[in-house]
Amino acid sequence: MPRQLRAEQTRATIIAAAADLFDRCGYEATSLSDIVEHARVTKGALYFHFAAKEDLAHAIMELQSQASRRLTGEVDGRGYTSLEGLIRITFALTRLSVEGPVARAGLRLATGPMPVRAPLRHPFTEWLEIISHRLLGAVRESDLHPDTDVEAVAHSLVSFFVGTRVVGRSLEPVARLPRRTAEMWHMMIRGLVPVPRRPRYLTLASRLERELTATV
Template sequence: MARQLRAEQTRATIITAAADLFDRQGYESTSLSDIVEHAQVTKGALYFHFAAKEDLAYAIMELQSRASRQVLREVESRTCSSLEALMRTTFGIARLAVEGPIPRAGLRLATAEVAVRPPLRHPFAEWLELATRKLLGAVRESDVHPDIDIDAVAHSLVYFFVGTRVAGRSLEPVARLPRRVAEMWHLMIRGLVPVPRRARYLTLASQLEREIRTV
């Protein structure tokens, strides 16, 4: 039992070290030797758990996917509108990126030349499905204009959200991500939400930003 626990701890250490390096310097620029040094483990320990760098990338993306799905489950356990659920999910994923290197690395790997192997699905495909479903719900609930192009808005939202991190990575610290997500929502809300319901969602965007910054 103790040996199994040590093995699990070593595996977690390697994944965290790899995620930190992938996030800071990119997948292609990170070697297995870099990961061994950063994790302070032996090459034998690394190869015991991961046969190749691609396996490490897959493990990180799988953990990121699990964390994102957990955010969605927590949001959907609440009683809230479709638009609020979509907003809370984006801020929840942003919170994950602020709090740890694995979600940050997962996002960076998803934008790199790293294949997403089945059964894992590409996170952007999952987010597009979520955005489409919630926007359709928001139209039914009269929180979004009925004449919007759902597909165009869903794609714009996901690309906008991903872009806040991809561009921001080189320009500012990750702690600014909640502010950028709030700015994104302030722009989206003004274009999507009917005037009588707009104040509620603008206030919610500011509230969700503050919740992350005070955690």
């Protein structure tokens, strides 16, 4: 195996092991020795790629940010309405959390004491912008009431999305996340979407939940 490819695989293995431990145990309770043991690599291999535990945390948050931007771009290229695009983005992010530890660890790091190093932006700031942009579009497309307070709704959506994951971390399995995302949208749709347009989006949220649940 070429040396560069082997190094990339080792780095990915270390990141996956660190993400799993950060997700399950928390950043502060996880040591570099724990990560070395979990990844089944040498300390030399870890230090070759990461000088400190903080560097590992930053790499995980960077991967989470890249995934959010990629998913947003993929949805934007499919011609959905602004509201449908937003609903699909949240379910896509939910899928990432269900399928692997990196997204879950990134969220746990974002809600903890870990500072976000420039040029990386805090994920909640990115999510607020993603959501606000699509909510404004949904108002223009008459999928939301014209007097919708976009800033307040965006903040509520991020808080709901993050809060269900923080609470659920110790109370229920990760496979429950699709249900929680659907519950969030059923409440939001009933409160924000004009009555004639509600069935379309309620049906969409339920369908996306079923599709995601069937894969976990």
